[in-house]
Amino acid sequence: MMMDSQLPIxxxxxxxxxxxxxxxLDVRRTTLKAVIGFASIAAQLVxxxxxxxxxxxxxxxxxxxxxxxxPFGIVLVVDRLAAVMVLLTTLLxxxxxxxxxxxxxxxxxxxxxxxxxxxxxxxxxxxGDLFNLFVFFELLLAASYGLALLGSGIARVRAxxxxxxxxxxxxxxxxxxxxxxxxxxxxxxxAQLAERIPAIAAADRALVESGAAILAIAFLVKAAVWPLGxxxxxxxxAASAPAAALFAILSKVGIYAVLRLWLLFFDGQAGGEFLLxxxxxxxxxxxxxxxxxxxxxxxxxxxLVISSGTLLAAISRADAGVTAGALFYLVSSTLGxxxxxxxxxxxxxxxxxxxxxxxxxxxxxGIDDEEPEESPGPAIPATMAILGLAFAACSLLLAxxxxxPAFLAKMSMxxxxxxxxxxxxxxxxxxxxxxxxxxxxxxATARIGVSIFWAGGTSVPRVLFLxxxxxxxxxxxxxxLTIGAGPVTRYVxxxxxxLHTPRAYVNAVLPRQ
Amino acid sequence: xELIVALLIGVLTGSGVWLILRPRTYQVILGLALISYGVxxxxxxxxxxxxxxxxxxxxxxxxxxxxxxxPLPQALVLTAIVISFATTALFLVVLLAARGLTGTDHVDGxxxxx
Numbered sequence: 307m308m309m310d311s312q313l314p315i316x317x318x319x320x321x322x323x324x325x326x327x328x329x330x331l332d333v334r335r336t337t338l339k340a341v342i343g344f345a346s347i348a349a350q351l352v353x354x355x356x357x358x359x360x361x362x363x364x365x366x367x368x369x370x371x372x373x374x375x376x377p378f379g380i381v382l383v384v385d386r387l388a389a390v391m392v393l394l395t396t397l398l399x400x401x402x403x404x405x406x407x408x409x410x411x412x413x414x415x416x417x418x419x420x421x422x423x424x425x426x427x428x429x430x431x432x433x434g435d436l437f438n439l440f441v442f443f444e445l446l447l448a449a450s451y452g453l454a455l456l457g458s459g460i461a462r463v464r465a466x467x468x469x470x471x472x473x474x475x476x477x478x479x480x481x482x483x484x485x486x487x488x489x490x491x492x493x494x495x496x497a498q499l500a501e502r503i504p505a506i507a508a509a510d511r512a513l514v515e516s517g518a519a520i521l522a523i524a525f526l527v528k529a530a531v532w533p534l535g536x537x538x539x540x541x542x543x544a545a546s547a548p549a550a551a552l553f554a555i556l557s558k559v560g561i562y563a564v565l566r567l568w569l570l571f572f573d574g575q576a577g578g579e580f581l582l583x584x585x586x587x588x589x590x591x592x593x594x595x596x597x598x599x600x601x602x603x604x605x606x607x608x609x610l611v612i613s614s615g616t617l618l619a620a621i622s623r624a625d626a627g628v629t630a631g632a633l634f635y636l637v638s639s640t641l642g643x644x645x646x647x648x649x650x651x652x653x654x655x656x657x658x659x660x661x662x663x664x665x666x667x668x669x670x671x672g673i674d675d676e677e678p679e680e681s682p683g684p685a686i687p688a689t690m691a692i693l694g695l696a697f698a699a700c701s702l703l704l705a706x707x708x709x710x711p712a713f714l715a716k717m718s719m720x721x722x723x724x725x726x727x728x729x730x731x732x733x734x735x736x737x738x739x740x741x742x743x744x745x746x747x748x749x750a751t752a753r754i755g756v757s758i759f760w761a762g763g764t765s766v767p768r769v770l771f772l773x774x775x776x777x778x779x780x781x782x783x784x785x786x787l788t789i790g791a792g793p794v795t796r797y798v799x800x801x802x803x804x805l806h807t808p809r810a811y812v813n814a815v816l817p818r819q
Numbered sequence: 820x821e822l823i824v825a826l827l828i829g830v831l832t833g834s835g836v837w838l839i840l841r842p843r844t845y846q847v848i849l850g851l852a853l854i855s856y857g858v859x860x861x862x863x864x865x866x867x868x869x870x871x872x873x874x875x876x877x878x879x880x881x882x883x884x885x886x887x888x889x890p891l892p893q894a895l896v897l898t899a900i901v902i903s904f905a906t907t908a909l910f911l912v913v914l915l916a917a918r919g920l921t922g923t924d925h926v927d928g929x930x931x932x933x
Contacts, residue, residue: 437895444902451909455916463917464928467844470910471926474851475839477906478858481899485892489865494891 313360314369314382316353317392317428320346325421333415340407343417347400350424354393361389362797365814366804368434376434376815377495383434383815386801387633391431391555391562394637397783398555398644399424401776402548405648408772416456416548423449423552430559434815436487436494439563440480443528447473450556453549454541465544472527472537480524486517497815500570500808515576522564522577529560529614532588538611539595543603547651550606551644557610558640561617565629570808574624581622582732588615589739593746602650605750606643609704612743613639619736620719625726630802631719634795638711638787642703645780649696652774653758655767689769694759696774699781701751706744711787711794716740718795820868824860831857842931844914844924848907855903859896866892 324346328339360367366385370376399420406416426446433439451473454466488494490510491502506514523534530538538557542550564581568574592612599605613635620632699710706712720740723733787794804810831853838850866889874890876882914924921928 437898441898441902444906448906448909451906451913455913458916458920460920460928463913463920467913467917467926467928470906470913471839471847471851474903474906474910475854478851478854478903481858482861485862485865485895488892488895 312369313353313356314367314384314432315371317350317357317396317432318382318425320350320353321421321425321428325418325425328418328421339417340403343403343421346421347396347403347424350396350428351400354389354396357384357389358386358393358797360384361386362800365810368814375817377493377498380438381434381495381815382432383497383811384432385804385811386797387562387566387805388431390633390637390798390801391558392428394558394640395424395427395431395555397641397780398552401644401648401780402551404776405551405773406548408770415452419449419452419456420548420552422446423453425449427555427559431562434496436484436496436499436567438494440477440484443480443559444477446556446559447477450549450553453552454545456549457546461544462546465541468537469541476524476527479520479527483517483519483521483524486520487514490514490517495815496567496570497812500812501816503571504573518567518571519577521567525560525563525567526584526618527560528557529564529618530557530588530611531560531584531614531618532591532611535588535591535611535614539599539604539607542607542610542647543601547648550603550647550650554610554640554643554647557614558617558636561614561621561636564618565621565805568621569624569805570811573808574806578622578624582619582736585615585617585619585622586736586739588612588618589743591615593739593743596746596750599750602653602754603647605754606646606650608750609639609646609747610643612747613643616719616740616743619739620723623723623726623733624806625722626799626802626806627722627725628719629722629805630795630799631715631717631722633798633801634718635712635715637794637798638703638715638784641780641784641787642700642710642712645696645777645784646700646704648773648777648780649693649700652767652769652777653693653697655769689766690759692774693767693769694755696777696781697751697755697759699784701748701755703781703784704751705748706740707748709788710784711791712784714788714791714795716744821864824864824868828857828860828864831860842925842927844917844926847926848910848914851903851910852907855899855907859899859903862892862896862899864892866890 324342328342331339361384366383368376369382369384371380371382374380403417403420423446426442426449429442430439430446433442451466451470454469455462484494487499490506490513491499493499493502503514527534542553545553568577589612592608592615595611596605596608599608617632617636620628620635703710703712706716720737723737726733835850835854835857838846838853841847841850869888872886872888874888876887917928918924923930925931
């Protein structure tokens with residue numbers, strides 16, 4: 307019972323403590339670090355599963371830090387959306403940790419950065435305080451700067467330089483937005499803001515709304531929405547495979563923040579058209595970028611841009627049915643993108659030396675194509691067949707074709723769009739764009755897949771079990787999402803319903819006397 | 820007083836934005852530092868620019884709740900200073916690494932061809 311009441315803080319405390327312990331250990335003790343990191347992530351996975359159970363209730367669970375209750379203390383709020391995001395984060399963390407054991411554990415920096423990134427992500431999803439959200443954003447960004455640089459090399463440093471500048475500038479905008487809102491509303495607690503913002507005098511409304519707009523720009527930069535997302539493709543394509551897999555959820559943090567705060571503060575009223583049009587522009591930009599991409603990493607990066615745009619446009623309809631589909635899409639596309647990023651590095655080992663356009667990694671980034679002396683674990687048999695199968699599954703996910711869950715998610719978004727009466731012109735445009743984006747993803751991945759797997763002339767890469775297992779697990783999870791679509795749809799539908807009726811959230815955080 | 824502070828914030832942020840848009844990494848980092856000063860001041864004045872009033876009121880002496888210094892923006896500004904200091908230091912490391920690897924201090928890692 308004691309553990310149960312402390313459950314919401316564990317996703318923040320566990321990775322923090324593990325990261326601190328890992329920092330203190332000698333850099334050469336890679337095995338010990340790997341074991342500690344894995345044990346911690348396994349525990350976090352159990353906690354995250356517990357949280358999804360805990361959150362599946364009529365009212366969100368509120369955890370008051372230091373037992374100082376809102377609005378004076380800082381609270382963590384576990385509702386279904388937060389729990390799903392934490393679970394998704396932890397799943398990606400597990401996959402990235404396992405994958406990194408094979409090649410990326412060298413001096414042992416990856417497990418430390420991974421733990422701090424997980425802490426920042428979990429905290430950002432759970433917090434119920436606007437300034438605390440900023441702090442967790444900074445924590446996850448600081449860890450992500452380190453992860454983006456992992457492996458070093460010119461391309462990575464160059465891309466990270468842009469990534470860091472853009473995100474530092476966005477963080478400053480975040481601060482301006484937060485302080486404007488605080489200056490007018492006099493509180494930073496999200497639930498209390500939800501109560502006060504509708505009651506603000508007309509003279510001060512412009513100030514609050516511009517504060518919220520500046521805040522939204524900071525989030526949209528992180529979500530890589532057009533025209534704020536030019537940093538994403540180069541950074542993500544240059545990042546090392548396990549880091550890029552984690553970055554798949556990084557752009558979703560921005561979407562999460564917009565979804566949560568927009569529905570909480572403005573009840574989906576102000577600025578919906580803006581979100582819709584930027585979302586649709588992002589989808590077009592992503593589709594065009596994907597078709598123009600020459601490298602697998604760039605294709606995967608643009609698929610994240612597309613999914614950001616799709617999510618933003620879908621949530622801008624402010625309809626619980628569409629939002630539910632969007633949440634399902636968020637889960638499946640994040641899992642798919644992470645698996646794709648991990649797979650890309652394995653496939654690129656197979657590229658012949660002549661295809662340097664497609665395989666910029668390797669020697670430039672300081673990884674030798676040569677097998678390390680003592681390879682951790684055996685290699686898998688029938689490599690090309692398995693890689694090809696996994697690649698096909700990933701491209702089905704990106705293109706949202708059956709039988710994988712992205713298809714179901716997209717269908718449920720579309721049916722949600724069509725059930726809003728009257729059907730507006732924008733809804734038809736959005737529907738068309740969703741289909742076009744799927745087609746673009748299919749064309750781009752099929753074109754590059756044919757040249758890798760069927761054109762011949764490629765050497766068979768040596769892929770270790772340790773590297774293939776996380777990819778396969780992520781894809782099997784996706785398949786499981788299709789099979790278990792019923793309960794999952796029910797869960798995200800409840801999550802969307804409670805997002806669209808924020809009263810329960812506010813009442814849970816602010817106890818009435 | 821408000822005018823001076825507002826002008827100060829404007830000048831700091833304006834020069835920072837100009838510097839961020841320059842092509843040299845050193846200018847960019849100075850620009851980020853200037854903007855973060857401007858933003859820190861901005862957060863600070865969200866608790867109003869007033870001097871000589873207490874943050875803790877004595878309930879015994881019939882306090883005037885319309886006149887007190889809001890301590891929260893000061894706490895926020897401390898956090899913001901620490902975070903921007905740390906991230907700027909981190910950026911400095913990346914900047915030096917980029918300088919060493921590419922041999923130029925251009926933000927794109929290569930000089931623009933004229």
